[in-house]
Amino acid sequence: MDDDADPTPSPDGRRGRATMKDVARRAGVGLSTVSRVVSGGGGVSRDKVRAVERAVRELEFSRNEFARTLRTGTAATIGMLVTNISDPFFAAVIDAVEEQVRARDQLLLVASSSDDADEGIRVLRRLTRSRVDGLIVVVPETADLSFLQRQQDAGMPVVFVDQPSGGVSGDLVLSDNEGGMAEAVRHLAAAGHRRIACIAHVGGRYTSERRQDGYFQGLTAAGLAHDAALVVEVEDSVSACAAALAELTGQPDPATAVVTTNSRTTKAVLEALRLTRQRLSLVSFDDFDLAVLMDPPVTAIAQDPVAIGHAAADLLFDRIAGLGGAVRRIVIGTRLIERGSGEQPPR
Structure with missing residues (x-):
């Protein structure tokens, strides 16, 4: 069939x-x-x-x-799809979900699809045929998951993590993307910077765009003008980031500080800074391993993947237990970790 x-x-x-x-x-x-x-x-x-x-x-x-x-007619099994199982952020989310699932004496089935929309759909179809009791899903970009609506109507709840799905309704847990990035900009402005750039990732449009919104909110809160020339979208490669830095620092009124929108972009920017021998104040959205070992150590806006995983599991088990009502949306706060890279005064 x-x-x-x-x-x-x-x-x-x-x-x-x-x-x-x-x-x-x-x-x-x-x-x-x-x-x-x-x-x-x-x-x-x-x-x-x-x-x-x-x-x-x-x-x-x-x-x-x-x-x-x-x-009983229930599988005592939860399915979970993530786009990158090796990403430290998603790995921590998985661990947190598994902790909640084990506490209920159930099993977690985890699959990864990368950002391939077709692969994500294929994997989700297989998970639903495995008769899992519910799904926690990190949506692959551009994937149309409207087919899951029938599964939800049949009694299988779905909770989305990191970004919503345009094709189907469902409970949602995500980070405070706007608030975290606004705090990064305010931190740099408090250090005296007036030309603060944003280097944004192009993969994962939802989080990139929300964090760019937060960047502009932070500029407004700090009383700084919006300048579209200070925003550059890049692939997460060293060469792309080196070109972006050259563009930002080569302007008549150059950038003296930069915020990045995810850890992969941050790492590429750090390597580009090393190769070009430039020094800019930097705040990364998302913390990462070895940030404390950089010179200077990297100031970061840290997400809370453990809280995100716990919240997603709790929402799902509430639905499995029969809780009805409107779709719920939980936003997990971020925190600024000051380490030194964001405190350098403007040149």
Whole structure:
């Protein structure tokens, strides 16, 4: 059957995921027979095994279920998709979610899709066919996840992390992107800088744009003029960042400080500064390993991935427990970590 096929109608006409009762009814056998076939038990005639297997395929009922699933209809399993499983931020979010899942004696299935929208959709379809009880999703950029609405309508909740999904509604947990970046700008302005640039990443438009909004909010709060020439969007490469720095420092009224919009961009900027022998005051949005070992140590706006992971898991388990109501949105605050790179006075 097609992956977008509607869930099986229940006796009262509502749509829902296929159950053992649906399989038994379609195959014309008893529940105990379905249980033995699905769990790999014996004592079932070949004709009945074939009938059950045919019903399983037609109803898209998963055969790889735990004993608890057979007893209660729930899988005791949560699915999670992230765009980059090796990214320290997402790794910390995963650890925090897993902590909450283990505390409830359940299992977390984690998959990574990079930023490939098609791969993200493929992985999510497989997770939903695994009959997970709920999903926590970091949305791949440009992915249309509207197909998940049917799963939500069938009783499987979805919580989004880091950015919302344009194709489907769902609870959302994210960092205070605007507030954190505004604080970075205010910090540099308090050190005496009046020409503060922003080097922004181009991958992950949602967070980049929110942080650029925060940059302009910080300028306004500090009484500084907005100058579009001080904002450069780059790929996260050293060469691109070196070109951006040359552009920003080559102006008649050059930048004396810079904010970056994620840790990958920060690392590329630091290498570009080293290669070009430039020294600019710097504040990174997002902390990163080895920031304290740089010369000078890098001042950063730190996100709280543990709080984000805990909040996402709590929202999901509330929905699994039956909580209804409007979509909820939780914004987790950031904090400024002063280390030295943002305190250099303007030249």
